[in-house]
Amino acid sequence: MNIKTRDMILISMFAALTAIGAFIKIPTPIVPFTLQFLFCAYAGIFLGSKHGLYSQVLYVGIGLIGIPIFANGGGPMYILQPTFGYLIGFIICAYIIGKLTENIEKVTAIRILGPVLLGLFFVYLCGVSYLYMIVNLYLGKAMSVKGAIAAGFIPYITSDLILSVLVALTAVAVVPVLKKSGLLNRV
Template structure:
């Protein structure tokens, strides 16, 4: 697997943007609202499945290695944070968004919006159960799955849908330009 220098720079850029998104946050109980998903979704739409995946793997890997780039720090013990499941979700999210957009023949807002929301549901689909499991079985606190859905999904779905619309809208405008300039391959 060979990566060009340009691709390494883009992967590093999106890993850094995701880290910056962790620090642009609104504190809320248990799960803070951040802009990490925004940059994760952009990684998928703009870099594609392979490079989007690598960018999010790099972000999570650097954080697990000990660099405090997650919302509450970093290090290997971060896997026991209730929000770590969302980070796992970002990795799959970027890959799935990239894979689904790579196969599009026609670029429309609706198609991109549905694809980005699909990626978002992957983040929630991993993040909420992980939150529930860590709170109940590692932290030893009682939390119903219904409360986990409220604390890790219901409070954030509207802002995340707005971010999804932003990603879809800007991607529809930017991707044709990137293709025309030869930075993104035509399918």
């Protein structure tokens, strides 16, 4: 694997931004509302699939080694937290958004919004599934699929859809400038 120093810095920067997004939170009963998805989506758009994925893997890896950069702490036991599935979803999300946006020649809000929404779908698919599994299998509490959706999806989808539109609208302004300056290695 041959990664340039510039790319390492950008990967690290987006891992740090995602960590910062974890601390900008509104506490709720099970899953706190954070800005992690915002930076995860930007990582996919600005870094592309491979480096966007690396940034989120780095973020999750740093948290799992014990540095408390997740919304509710850190450490290897965090994989037993009901919210860990969202972190897995961030990794997939950054890759999907990057893969679907890295070859877009003319950047429009609609062309960016579709991949961002697909990435968000995978965040919720992983997050709600993991929430259901951990609550039922590890915590030993009874939670229905409907209950998992009510706890891990319904309260957050509106704000995440707003963030998705924000990402798409700002990408329309930022991506062409980055391309023109040569800072975005895309088509």
